[in-house]
Amino acid sequence: MTRSSITIVGASLAGLRAAESLRRQEFDGPITLIGDEPHAPYDRPPLSKQFLAGDWDEEKLALTKPEKLADHDLTFRLGTRATAFDLATRRLSLDDGDSLEVDGLLIATGARCRTLPGTEDMEGVFVLRGLDDSLAIRAALDAGPSRVVVVGAGFIGAEVAATARERGLDVTLVEALPQPLGRVLGDEMGAVCADVHREHGVDLRVGVGVDAIEGDDRVERVRLSDGSVIDADAVVVGIGVIPNTEWLEGSGLEIDNGIVCDATCLAAPGVTAAGDVARWPNHRFDEFMRVEHWDNAVEQGGHAAKRLLQSDDEAEPFMPVPWFWSDQYDRKIQLAGRIRPDDDMQIVTGSVEERRFAALYGRAGKFVGVLGFNRPRHVMQYKTLIQQGVSYDEALAAEI
Amino acid sequence: MKIVVDFDLCESNAICMQIAPDLFEVRDDDFLYVLNEEPGEDRREALEECVQRCPKQAITIAE
Secondary structure, eight states, rough: OSSSOOEEOSSSSHHHHHHHHHHHHTOSOEEOOOOOOOOBOOSSGGGGGGHHHSSSOGGGSSSSHHHHHHHHOEEETTTOOOOEEETTTEEEEETTEEEEEEEEEOOOOEEEOOOTOOTTTTTEOOSSSSSSHHHHHHHHHOOOOOOOOOOOHHHHHHHHHHHHHHHTTTTEEEESSSTTTTTHHHHHHHHHHHHHHTTTTTTTEEEEOOEEEEEEEEEEEEEESSOOOOOOOOOEEEEOOOEEEEEHHHHSSOBSSSEEOOOTEETTTEEEEEEEEHHHHHHHTTEOOOOOOHHHHHHHHHHHHHHHTTTTTTTOOOOOEEEEEEEEEEEEEEEEOOOOOSEEEEEEEETTTTTTEEEEEETTEEEEEEEEEOOHHHHHHHHHHHHHHHHHHHHHOOOO | EEEEEEETTTOOOOHHHHOOOTTTEEEETTTEEOSSSSSGGGGGHHHHHHHHHOTTTOOEOOO
């Protein structure tokens, strides 16, 4: 399949890696990347860790070093937002009034943070997604707040809480579910994370919601659903994300909790999607997925880019084993696969007590996931077994 | 080509080990070991995938 040009909407991890993989596959036509942020593509995971801690500067966040980026001959239109696309005419509209007719189109517009209604303009209340968010939170932490309240103990919230504690600040972490990270790790392993945070001095409140964030122009306190009130100078809200698809309404693409793609990441002829915004059937798990992990953005970016150069006959299904990591204090938490609360779980190496273990998850005889606390080698070796499709019993018996 | 790992950045996520177990190994001490620093050209594609997929961007290829 020859293409005259490829346009990528979204100039973050998935979009950039897609562009780079097109060049590796020797696509030598024009590639344009459109990104709504003014910054050159940067890496987001450090925004809740090293960068927020103040240990890293902006330069270190670059996803690809400037000199290497120049080799790829990419056209960047940064600080520019795509506002509409029409599949029938293949016309893409931008917020600077320009519009372009596109040949190959790869959409990687990512997701944005959910907010607590009514707090968007309140000083001292933050979400964390981009570089500017992290800079603002970093400045608030630098100012030495008497207490930081983190709303939501998913990965972002748990990492921000850990970083703020390591900076010596008093932190309250509030989670509506029974355990932190419970939605992804289940309650039993979520409880292990809860212990880790408590051991590090976090005031963890679980099973309570936030009724109100109060203050005049500036946040003063957080009122919880159990009636308690916490005084706070800084509040970081980490309650999940919403895929950025509004601009595609009426485009002719199917939108349903993300851009709906086929198994090969194709959304329409000559249109693919990758990263947080893409939803596709992952045949390995017989499940429609939208994956918000770093590694998926890289892998799917490459797959969706390649797909634009392939005919329908050449196209291959995208069947990754999702994988993510989260660093909290000195613990590295990694999960590979797709686990559910009612899966069987067995620890195969180490122990919960020493906070260093690998746990395997099985469902209907199938080996579906591995969770590691400071066991990176094991997680990766078991991830390979998931890819090979071994049974749960075989995984449990494997010598790793 | 030569594999260069920035061990100040490496956090032993072991992604490289999964992609190219002949080149990289994370051992039980949780440290990464490069098993073959100068692999042949036939390993370039795998190595480039390691470079891209490393969450810490700790791997580079010196020509």
